[in-house]
Amino acid sequence: MLFEREAERISGALGDRALRVEHVGSTSVPGLAAKPVIDIVLVVADSADEDAMLAFRDWLRAHDHDRDLYLNAKRELAAREWRHVQNYADAKSEAVQKINARAQQA
Numbered sequence: 001m002l003f004e005r006e007a008e009r010i011s012g013a014l015g016d017r018a019l020r021v022e023h024v025g026s027t028s029v030p031g032l033a034a035k036p037v038i039d040i041v042l043v044v045a046d047s048a049d050e051d052a053m054l055a056f057r058d059w060l061r062a063h064d065h066d067r068d069l070y071l072n073a074k075r076e077l078a079a080r081e082w083r084h085v086q087n088y089a090d091a092k093s094e095a096v097q098k099i100n101a102r103a104q105q106a
């Protein structure tokens with residue numbers, strides 16, 4: 001449950017750039033003793049492009065209109081029933097891509 005929530009957040013922020021988000025470590029194996037830490041493997045095409053992953057966050061911090069646009073999209077989508085967490089993340093992709101485009105052009 002905790003992994004799914006975190007995977008959703010990661011996928012929502014990175015969109016298609018998150019090639020894989022995998023639950024690993026002891027908590028990923030039911031019945032295995034584990035510390036309360038969720039280990040996640042994130043695969044992206046170019047992990048050296050850290051500035052592009054931070055641009056979205058920085059843009060939202062500096063641009064209230066886009067932050068509110070994203071917030072409203074998340075609230076609207078969160079009110080729906082989703083069969084899979086990824087469907088929710090996919091639904092946010094349009095808003096994320098629009099905001100990312102503006103952030104990358106700045």
